[in-house]
Structures are given as structure tokens and as C-alpha cells.
Amino acid sequence: MINGYEVNHPGSKYALMRGFEKISDTVKVETCDLLGCEVCGAPSGDRLCKSCNLLKQIKLI
């Protein structure tokens, strides 16, 4: 999904990563006691993160 976006918007992936680094610094303390998504490992308060939950609902995983 990100790679497809990158084709139309060169540089956006880099910007996204930079943004994520900033965010991860800020939320590090709050996310450490969250469960990880059991599909992709993303920090999540549930067994599945929001993305995987959505994918599961539309039966992609």
C-alpha cells in the first residue's frame, strides 16, 4: 500500500518514516504496555491492530 502510494508521490514514504520516528518517540512510554498485533506486530491495544482488523473483516487475512 505504501509502495503504491510512493509511485504517485515520490518522497512520501520517507516523509512518513520521519513522521513515524517523531511519533514513536512521543508515544514510546504509552505503547510499551500495549499488546502487539498478532498478525503484523504493530502496537495495538487489541489482538489485532486496526489495519489487520479491517483486513480481516474484508477477509484478506
Ligand SMILES: [Zn+2]
Ligand atoms: Zn496488524
